[in-house]
Amino acid sequence: VTADQTIVVSNRGPLSFRFDAEAEGELQPLTGGGGLVSSLRPLLAGGGAETMWISMTMGPADEAAVTAGRMLDPALTLRSVTVDPDTYRMAYDVVANTTLWYIHHHLFDLPRRPRFDRHWHRAWEGYRAYNQAMADVVAAEASIGALVLVQDYHFSLLGRMLTQGRPDLRTVHFCHIPFADPNMLRVLPDHAAGELLAGLAGFGACGFHAQRWAEGFRACFADAELAALAGLAPSAGPPSFVSSLTPDQEGLQAEAAGPACAGSVEQLRAETGGRRIILRVDRVEPSKNIVRGMLAFEELLETHPEWVGAVVHLALVYPSRQGLADYLALEAEVAHVAERINHTWGTPEWRPIVLHVEDDRARSLAALTIYDVLLVNPVRDGLNLVAKEGPVLNTADGVLVLSRQAGVWEELAEPSLDINPFDVSGTAEALHAALVMDPAERRRRAEQLSTLVWSRTAADWMQDQRAAAGL
Numbered sequence: 001v002t003a004d005q006t007i008v009v010s011n012r013g014p015l016s017f018r019f020d021a022e023a024e025g026e027l028q029p030l031t032g033g034g035g036l037v038s039s040l041r042p043l044l045a046g047g048g049a050e051t052m053w054i055s056m057t058m059g060p061a062d063e064a065a066v067t068a069g070r071m072l073d074p075a076l077t078l079r080s081v082t083v084d085p086d087t088y089r090m091a092y093d094v095v096a097n098t099t100l101w102y103i104h105h106h107l108f109d110l111p112r113r114p115r116f117d118r119h120w121h122r123a124w125e126g127y128r129a130y131n132q133a134m135a136d137v138v139a140a141e142a143s144i145g146a147l148v149l150v151q152d153y154h155f156s157l158l159g160r161m162l163t164q165g166r167p168d169l170r171t172v173h174f175c176h177i178p179f180a181d182p183n184m185l186r187v188l189p190d191h192a193a194g195e196l197l198a199g200l201a202g203f204g205a206c207g208f209h210a211q212r213w214a215e216g217f218r219a220c221f222a223d224a225e226l227a228a229l230a231g232l233a234p235s236a237g238p239p240s241f242v243s244s245l246t247p248d249q250e251g252l253q254a255e256a257a258g259p260a261c262a263g264s265v266e267q268l269r270a271e272t273g274g275r276r277i278i279l280r281v282d283r284v285e286p287s288k289n290i291v292r293g294m295l296a297f298e299e300l301l302e303t304h305p306e307w308v309g310a311v312v313h314l315a316l317v318y319p320s321r322q323g324l325a326d327y328l329a330l331e332a333e334v335a336h337v338a339e340r341i342n343h344t345w346g347t348p349e350w351r352p353i354v355l356h357v358e359d360d361r362a363r364s365l366a367a368l369t370i371y372d373v374l375l376v377n378p379v380r381d382g383l384n385l386v387a388k389e390g391p392v393l394n395t396a397d398g399v400l401v402l403s404r405q406a407g408v409w410e411e412l413a414e415p416s417l418d419i420n421p422f423d424v425s426g427t428a429e430a431l432h433a434a435l436v437m438d439p440a441e442r443r444r445r446a447e448q449l450s451t452l453v454w455s456r457t458a459a460d461w462m463q464d465q466r467a468a469a470g471l
């Protein structure tokens, strides 16, 4: 069976723009953020007219680029969908990122939040309209029997919408974040939980990075109360599958071998003074657990004074979703905690935490080549690509300290030092164990990590989507 056309659907596309303040507001292209785009684009490039990526315009600069005919990728066909700014804000900020993202990550502080008031219910209508706008464009662009690969929680409702309008299409949904357990999904207002499950049930198949998220998904459909909200009988839900994404290993290595990264390595060596390095590379997101990581580093200094002056916590974090108050507050908290620890422990020669809050890819890749310990401690994470990028690039037999709540833990548990991400003392002990591990053991684990990460390619992930669609 073949499908002549492949359409990828996501909120953020491979290309976005900003107005350059220093060049009289000229349009400046940015490569799209996040692991989804960096892993998927190389796979789709070269697909020409048969491969289309449909995404949303994310602001006025993207809209201006579409109008000016600049939303073009030489290697694949791009389409952009625009909804009015109010609808976009309700769908992307309020529902997708402040509600569904928190529900699926189990991150709500339930005594206080969420609060589903009339503004929120209106925002849900915006989310529905945003999904419908995408469904209309897909229906207009797709050839008969096309394969439609829908990415992420922004488009949970698309399955049912497409089934109604274009039953000939082969549709797959892939969720790059965790999926809520039934008790957490029940937090959503009844109509929203029902619409969400009915929307997902319309897809031909639904994919996840890890078994545990697929299990949560199936448990929601098996739950009589939730299924009834969707107008369904309890069942295992639509076909589900597990397939973890992998970074473009060769592309990463080529980038890391370039002059920009070499310059960054030198700069980082100077900043850390040649000391041992405990690295983290993350977007500033509530799931990433950056503050507990810093507190664990401080406890390491308290309980193992031999590390005072001998190790640096290098925290390279990228601003994320700055339209959301929680994210801005978290950024401020991260800066404050780093400053307090540096004030308490630092000396004129030694800055214990070197924090950079800036999107600097060359510096991040450079840091991944030289760390002694990579700290990946999310409280809950769909996959975590950084945990795979590290072993591809690192040349220092670096040890991976990995949260059991990261989807990638299912693949990389054996050669990692695993942690409960809530346990600050346990994390401090794991950091110590990583730093004192004997060189032969470090090497053995590093080699095993590398073998595991290279055992799959991003193309395997794509093939799994096609197989899930029966192709």
Ligand code: F6P
Binding pocket: 011, 012, 033, 034, 035, 036, 037, 152, 176, 177, 320, 321
């Ligand atoms: O982590 C979820 C996710 O949607 C990824 O799949 C994607 O790479 C990233 O977040 C995009 O985030 P945003 O477009 O909101 O910055």
